[in-house]
Amino acid sequence: MKPHFFSLLIAGIIGLLPLHAQIPATTAKMNAFVSGLMSKMTLEEKIGQLNLLTPGGGVATGAVVSADVETKISKGQVGGLFGVIGVEKIRKAQQLAVSRSRLKIPLLFGSDVIHGYKTTFPIPLGLSCSWDMALIEHSARLAGIEASADGLCWVYSPMVDIARDPRWGRVAEGSGEDVYLGSKIAAAMVRGYQGDDLAANNTVMACVKHFALYGAAEAGRDYNTTDMSRIKMYEYYLPPYKAAIDAGAGSVMTSFNEIDGIPATANKWLMTDLLRKQWGFKGFVVTDYTAINEMMAHGMGNLQTVSALALNAGVDMDMVGEGYLTTLPLSLQQHKVTQRQIDDACRRILEAKYKLGLFEDPYRYCDDNRAGQEILSADKKKAARELGARSCVLLKNSQQVLPLKKSGTIALIGPLANNKNNMLGTWAVNGDPQAAVPILEGIKSAVGNSAKILFAKGANISDDSVFAKKVNVFGERIDIDPASAEQLRAEAVATANKADVIVAVVGEASEMSGEAASRSDIGLPGSQQQLLRALAQTGKPLVVVLMSGRPLTLTTENDLATALLEVWFPGIEAGNAVADLLFGHYNPSGKLTMSFPRNVGQIPIYYNHKNTGRPQGDGPTEKFHSNYLDVANDPLFPFGYGLSYTSFKYDHLKLDKATVGLKDKMDVSFTLTNTGAYAGEEIVQLYLRDKEATIARPVKELKDFKKIRLEPGENKTIHFTVDKEKLSYFNSNLQWMADPGMFEIMIGSSSADIRLKSEFELR
Structure with missing residues (x-):
């Protein structure tokens, strides 16, 4: 049969297929381009596309930094970079790839854009409390516009892990405990990042993480084991990932935990049977930071073995570990992996670059004019202020003390009241804390000359210097004052006695939650608890403004406070957003997306639990029913809870x-x-x-x-x-x-x- 006749025959058969079975012209064009490129590639160049590196010098998101990156780019041994920020740096790195490497294949440039890029929005847990899908999608759209203006085309977001244990620090990055709400938010975030056209220079490819079940780590300890039934997976933990895939997410990141005894990064059932065959995912899978290498600690074998396991499972790109680069050629020789598996992984990464328009224009995202226009622009700061206000949750408002009047004397007290370093929250890797509006500034701006504002620090976030050292990994978040705790409290009480009302801004430092920031005790540090007790004893109305990246145990604080406002970490416009709430410029509308336990002994605690055969009913505790002797079953503040200034x-x-x-x-x-x-x-x-x-x-x-x-x-x-x-x-x-x-x-x-x-x- 002649080649041209065969081609015509195939074309005729395709033409007779149902419309949905035909390959769209754009896909056919991409397939032809990628196939043509791959026919020219050596094995080393194909494996090079599977290699994701970070050159250092930016914001560290792991313990390893890649070496000799420029040489590897020139040799075609790198598929993408992350941790490189800014148009100038990205242009230089891209130029290495498209001018020095043999086939001039452009690089992907990614970053952790979790809640805004340089214009930092509230942490995702806070954003979820708005229950506003249009606003959440808009936040991702703005973040994508800003990140793409600074050279990026790929963002490691959204994090869609369902979490029922607030000890886990990464609850700050997710949308709480509910699968239905979490699925809606996952889809909204993907739509916001990717828009209608991935090849546009103001959209970015989303990377859904962490696949899968990462939020169910045992004991709330980061990177820990996860173990659950398939029913529980399908019903409560997997749907948000699927919602993100159905919304068109271009990439997926593996999780660190194991599933059915096999680490996610080597789990073929998860990455191939479920993700690709059942869900129809067509994008590419990237590991989390050195996840392939870390499987050695799981007891899965040496670097060659675990790298082969990951490729066999369906993982396409190796983040930082370089196990693929250094071991796959030998594994291919020894028949531990196949050429088809390497080709499939390479193809998926090249397809992502094609969809992003990088082959058409490698410098599509390197426009200096856009960077100047979009980064920290007025419209984004305005949105940050609105998002900050709409993410807050009013937990208590006795005597209708809120909203405050713009008159008299207000005592603003607390270690977070005039503290720029903690306004952005965790995982604001590209944000500048010094650009944030602190609470003191926001309140002074709101009242002008109508009220007198007195300020006192009152306490350190924590008095424990050993604890502070652990928290201050990315810069000073807990600063310990040279004055003693007693001196700080005395100053605060003296200040409070001169005022008509007290606003106490307390809570966690930004890095007391987030990755590698699990806590076994999720109460306020003792220094702040003592401050609140002292302030309550003045008899003045006490408005507690709480900043945190997770639900905290607040039974004492709830008793002491006249009003309690959870503001999470509001972002770059923190002070203005909080002032808008305190003075009634915006009526709080947020509702909790994660239950607040009374104490850690209740954890895990979540609203959609199952009954036992002996449920504890309303009323007094009964013997031989499912309950505690020392605390009620229900949370202090339940899922969906949030007050308003109206009724x-x-x-x-x-x-x-x-x-x-x-x-x-x-x-x-x-x-x-x-x-x-x-x-x-x-x-x-x-x-x-x-x-x-x-x-x-x-x-x-x-x-x-x-x-x-x-x-x-x-x-x-x-x-x-x-x-x-x-x-x-x-x-x-x-x-x-x-x-x-x-x-x-x-x-x-x-x-x-x-x-x-x-x-x-x-x-």
């Missing part, structure tokens, strides 16, 4: 059907009324409980929510739709199904504050 009434619940079929859609409606004196937003939450399932189901599960803004006295009828998707779950055979039977429907202001209830039957 909302829920009534007139209506279900348009009492009985529904699997193909039916049921309309659920109710009336929401603003019964207070302030305009405000309420996040109304719909929960369901399956009362007659094949396997035990949680006491309630979030299935929908809406954020509604109402003027004082205004009411609206709110509608939700309940369908088969909301009623389904994974059974013991990992089938997505819904059981006939009775369901309870609950609508409320939080997972614990259910205002309306009803039942319906699924037939």
Whole structure:
């Protein structure tokens, strides 16, 4: 058969295929380009594309820095770089690749852009408390615009790990404990980063992390073992990753933990069977920092062995460890890996570069004019201020002490009240803490000459110098004052006695949470607890502004405070955002996305738990029921909780059907009324409980929510739709199904504050 006839025959067959089975013209063009390029590549050059390095000199995100990077780039032994920031540096590195390497293949340039680039937004856990998908997507869009203007084309975000243990420091980077909300946020972040066109010079490729189950590390200790059933994986931990993949994420990063006894980076079931075959992922997989090398500590073999395991599993790119570069040629000779596996990995990375437009223009992201226009621009700072305010959660407001009046004398006290170094929060690797607006500055700007502001530090974040040294890895976050703790408290009390109201800004230093920042005690350090006790004894109204990267144990602080406002780490506009809340320029609307335990003994604690056969009911603790002798079962502040300066009434619940079929859609409606004196937003939450399932189901599960803004006295009828998707779950055979039977429907202001209830039957 002649070649041209064969080609025509194949083309004719393709033309007869259903439309969805045909290869789009753009994909066919990419395939032809990549195949042509790969036909010219040597084995060394193909393996070089699998090698991701960091040259150092930037922000360290791991313990290893690559050596002799320029030489390796020139030899075609590098596929991408991270830790290189700025148009000038990126242009120089790219020039090495496209002028000195034999095939002139451009490099990928990535970075940890977790909550903004140089314009730092609130930490992701804070952003999630806005429950505002449009705003969260917008934050990722702005971060992508700014990062791409500074030369980057790839961001290691979003982190979508579900976490139920606040001892784990990396809860700061995620969206909390709930799978439904976490999935919505994962998709929104990917859409924000990648936009509609990856080849545009203002979009970046997302990298979903950490795949998978990283948030369930035992004992809340970072990098630790994870062990769970397949049902638990599919139902509660895997969906946010899948939501990100379905949203079009271009890359995925492996996690450090093991799954079913096999580290994720060597887990073929995870990386190939699930990710590629079941979910249809077409992008590339990169390891986390030296994850291949670290499998040796898991007991998986030497560097050659673990590198081969990773490639066999379906991992395409080796971050920093260089196991692929140094061992794959020998493994190929010894038949431990195949040429097809190397080719597939290389192809996927080249396809990513093609999709980003780097072959068309290697300097697409190196526009000095864009950098000057976009980085720290006014529109991004404005967004940071808005995001900061909308991420905060009002936990307590006795005597309606908030919002504050712009009059009289306000005592601003606390180690975080005038502290730029901690406003950005963890994983703000490209941000400049000195560009942040501290709380003192924001409050002074808000009140002008209308009120007198007095300031005292009051305490160190911690008095423990050994602890401070561990926290201050990336610069001074805990500064220990030369004055004694007693002197600092005395000054604070004297200042407070001159004021009408006290605003105490306390909490964690930014690096007390985040990666490698697990804590077994998640209470406020003793120095700050003593300060709050002393301030409360003055009898003045005490407004506690809490900064943290995780839920804390706050039973004492809650008792002492007149008002308690969780502001997380608000970012570069911290002071202005917090002032907007304190003085009522914005009415708090945030709701918790992670439960606050009463003490660490309750951990793990989460709202969508299952009942036992002996559940503890409402009322006094009973013997032979599932409870503690020394503390209540419920959290101090539950998932979905958050107060407002106004109040909302829920009534007139209506279900348009009492009985529904699997193909039916049921309309659920109710009336929401603003019964207070302030305009405000309420996040109304719909929960369901399956009362007659094949396997035990949680006491309630979030299935929908809406954020509604109402003027004082205004009411609206709110509608939700309940369908088969909301009623389904994974059974013991990992089938997505819904059981006939009775369901309870609950609508409320939080997972614990259910205002309306009803039942319906699924037939």
